[in-house]
Amino acid sequence: MATSWTPDQPIVQCVDVRKSFGALEVLKGISLSVRKGEVICIIGPSGSGKSTLIRCINALQPISSGSIQIEGIEVSDPRLDKLALRRKVGMVFQQYNLFPHKTALQNVMMAPIHVLGQKRAEVEARARALLAKVRLAGKEDTYPGELSGGQQQRVAIARSLAMRPDIMLFDEVTAALDPETVKEVLVTIRELAEDGMTCILVTHEMNFAREVADHVYFTDRGVIVEHGPPATLFTAAKDERTQQFLSQVL
Amino acid sequence: MQAIGDWFQRLYETTGLNFSVFYDAYDWGRYVGGLKMTLLLSITTIVLSLIIGAVGALMQGSPSMLLRLPVNAFVVVFRNTPPLVQLFFFYFGLGTMLPAVEAAGMRVPLLSNVQWAIISLSLFAAAFNVEIFRSGIEAVPRTTIEAAEALGYTRLKAYVHIVLPLAIRVCLPALNNNLVNLLKTTTLAYAIAVPETLYAVKQIWSESQNVFEMMVVLLATYGILVGILVWLMHRWERAMHIPGYAR
Numbered sequence: 001m002a003t004s005w006t007p008d009q010p011i012v013q014c015v016d017v018r019k020s021f022g023a024l025e026v027l028k029g030i031s032l033s034v035r036k037g038e039v040i041c042i043i044g045p046s047g048s049g050k051s052t053l054i055r056c057i058n059a060l061q062p063i064s065s066g067s068i069q070i071e072g073i074e075v076s077d078p079r080l081d082k083l084a085l086r087r088k089v090g091m092v093f094q095q096y097n098l099f100p101h102k103t104a105l106q107n108v109m110m111a112p113i114h115v116l117g118q119k120r121a122e123v124e125a126r127a128r129a130l131l132a133k134v135r136l137a138g139k140e141d142t143y144p145g146e147l148s149g150g151q152q153q154r155v156a157i158a159r160s161l162a163m164r165p166d167i168m169l170f171d172e173v174t175a176a177l178d179p180e181t182v183k184e185v186l187v188t189i190r191e192l193a194e195d196g197m198t199c200i201l202v203t204h205e206m207n208f209a210r211e212v213a214d215h216v217y218f219t220d221r222g223v224i225v226e227h228g229p230p231a232t233l234f235t236a237a238k239d240e241r242t243q244q245f246l247s248q249v250l
Numbered sequence: 251m252q253a254i255g256d257w258f259q260r261l262y263e264t265t266g267l268n269f270s271v272f273y274d275a276y277d278w279g280r281y282v283g284g285l286k287m288t289l290l291l292s293i294t295t296i297v298l299s300l301i302i303g304a305v306g307a308l309m310q311g312s313p314s315m316l317l318r319l320p321v322n323a324f325v326v327v328f329r330n331t332p333p334l335v336q337l338f339f340f341y342f343g344l345g346t347m348l349p350a351v352e353a354a355g356m357r358v359p360l361l362s363n364v365q366w367a368i369i370s371l372s373l374f375a376a377a378f379n380v381e382i383f384r385s386g387i388e389a390v391p392r393t394t395i396e397a398a399e400a401l402g403y404t405r406l407k408a409y410v411h412i413v414l415p416l417a418i419r420v421c422l423p424a425l426n427n428n429l430v431n432l433l434k435t436t437t438l439a440y441a442i443a444v445p446e447t448l449y450a451v452k453q454i455w456s457e458s459q460n461v462f463e464m465m466v467v468l469l470a471t472y473g474i475l476v477g478i479l480v481w482l483m484h485r486w487e488r489a490m491h492i493p494g495y496a497r
């Protein structure tokens with residue numbers, strides 16, 4: 001199963017994904033596919049299930065039915081090797097969720113050492129390079145509590161990248177930031193996208209979505225209402241709900 | 251040293267206050283022996299109770315009922331019964347049921363009274379440590395653990411590298427209290443004839459007829475020991491302080 005995947009097939013493939021919390025059905029048949037190197041944005045009103053979908057994609061939450069395949073790995077397989085999955089999929093959260101008792105550098109170095117068992121010296125060199133890449137050279141020995149929100153979020157991105165994932169998931173990563181610091185995080189994500197990283201972004205930054213996305217999905221109440229390239233979706237949305245949502249946020 | 255001995259000897263001759271431990275080499279030897287035993291009991295039980303407490307708290311947070319149930323039972327039993335009774339239970343109850351072993355041509359119990367005291371006191375303090383660690387673990391945000399999971403950490407690895415270090419910082423004050431109590435509770439080992447400080451001092455005052463003076467020495471000894479422990483715990487607390495981390 002996992003070995004049959006080739007890079008010309010979708011790197012992420014969701015087919016009729018359903019997810020319920022008790023009686024509440026949050027995802028009602030989501031299908032989408034992402035190709036290697038593609039950047040897709042998921043937009044939609046709060047509570048429409050965007051975070052839930054993202055969390056299902058890296059198995060932080062089990063799905064109720066349907067199928068999610070990451071490079072051919074079926075996420076809902078009960079024998080799923082979670083570590084194998086999480087090596088491929090990096091995730092960045094709205095609240096950064098850095099480890100507060102470790103410095104910026106240590107935050108980036110921890111997982112490759114603890115989880116992948118890589119050599120400290122090699123990991124450290126890579127971590128320093130990653131911090132420089134997200135423009136945090138000089139902040140290596142600073143603790144998360146001493147960094148601004150935007151800086152913490154960039155450490156979180158570097159921490160994820162240190163695992164050398166094939167796919168990055170971003171769940172409203174700028175929603176908790178001051179307007180001035182939003183930009184520095186978006187710049188980092190754009191550079192990643194330009195480097196060819198496959199990205200799935202949940203965002204409320206419509207201008208950003210329009211610029212970086214190859215494809216935009218509009219979700220509402222657990223379904224994908226409409227999707228298409230940003231040029232089409234943002235200017236010529238067909239569905240009334242999409243139009244209404246865009247008129248509120250643009 | 252000789253000067254101190256002389257001074258206490260003169261104190262005895264002039265005032266009748268008989269601090270025999272400070273000028274009588276034999277009493278001094280017994281006192282130091284007791285002190286060493288108290289240190290042995292304190293250090294081993296502190297370390298063991300911390301390890302058992304941390305493992306217990308991990309098991310208590312497990313999704314498996316099979317792991318949670320024994321820990322909950324352990325905590326209830328050891329928290330709800332007097333430590334002296336626990337000690338008697340282990341030494342007189344379990345100790346006599348274990349087979350004796352042959353050593354140097356003599357039949358001796360499998361476990362000595364010192365070993366029983368260490369086991370019993372460690373379990374007693376560990377029951378409280380489980381609860382203390384749990385309160386600290388509950389204060390670690392769910393989202394922090396999720397971030398670790400998303401990075402590929404297993405439950406155990408996340409516990410060791412992230413949850414426990416954060417939890418310990420939260421529960422240090424409560425831990426501090428419990429370890430101070432544990433140090434003082436080592437005097438219970440007296441009841442099964444472990445020659446710790448109380449036991450040694452009691453022997454001295456029975457022979458030298460200086461109950462009051464030895465009481466003063468005894469209280470001062472524990473006052474200083476607890477003072478050192480508290481000082482160490484505060485240093486640990488300061489060393490664990492995270493810059494910019496509001497707690």
Ligand SMILES: Nc1ncnc2c1ncn2[C@@H]1O[C@H](COP(=O)(O)OP(=O)(O)O)[C@@H](O)[C@H]1O
Pocket residue numbers: 021024026045046047048049050051052053
């Ligand atoms: N763990 C959970 N248990 C129960 N309900 C949940 C849980 N997580 C999310 N929900 C519910 O699922 C719905 C979608 O939530 P979410 O995926 O966070 O939406 P979005 O990210 O689009 O704002 C909401 O109604 C939310 O209350």
Ligand SMILES: [Mg+2]
Pocket residue numbers: 050051052172
């Ligand atoms: Mg959300």
